Amino acid sequence: MLRIFFLYMLVTVVINLSFDHQTYPQVSLAFTYADQHREVEVAPLDTFQIMLPMQMGNGRQWMFSASDHPELKLIHQEMKDVKPLPGGKYHQIFTFQARQSGFTMLRLTIKKPWKDNLEEEFKMFFNVTSPYAQELPQHPEMGEVALE
Structure with missing residues (x-):
């Protein structure tokens, strides 16, 4: 009986260690x-998700370039099926966390990995504001950013 208990405990520990236990901040x-x-x-440390439609099986996927956006950090990415059929509809979900104050344009692009030309983009x-910021950031395309 004692052997069975120790075997059960060993299996439980191995199973728990094999799963990904990484936790992500709550999405706001x-x-x-x-x-x-x-x-x-x-605000800095706010966490948000962007859910974009896609179709599995055609080689297209949304892509994000982290080097373009120091104000935002991609902390998780996943696919979620809408219609679990071959070639069915999916959502590609990006989870970001605001890291530093500033103004940025988040740009996600979709293309086939073996082609250079973009098929579509999402902007x-x-x-990202801090309660201690004294002045508002400027963006060349948008002009002065006004707080509402």
Whole structure:
């Protein structure tokens, strides 16, 4: 009986160690493709998701370049099925965390990995503000950013 108990404990420990236990901050905002070109104000350490439609099996996927956006950090990415069929609809979900104050244009692009030309892009503008900031950041395309 004691051997069975120790075997059970060993199996439980091995199973628990084999799963990904990484936790992510709680998401405070969620955006979809309909929010394209929207300007949003977030605070440092706010966490938000962007959910974009895609179709599996055609080689296309949304991509994000982290080096373009020091104000935002991609902390998780996943696929979620809408219709679990071959070639069915999926959502590609990006989870970001605001890291430093500033104004940035978040740009996600979709293309086939073996081609150079972009097929589509998704843009949103994020103003990461600190409660201690004295002046508003400037952006050449948007002019002065106004707090609402």
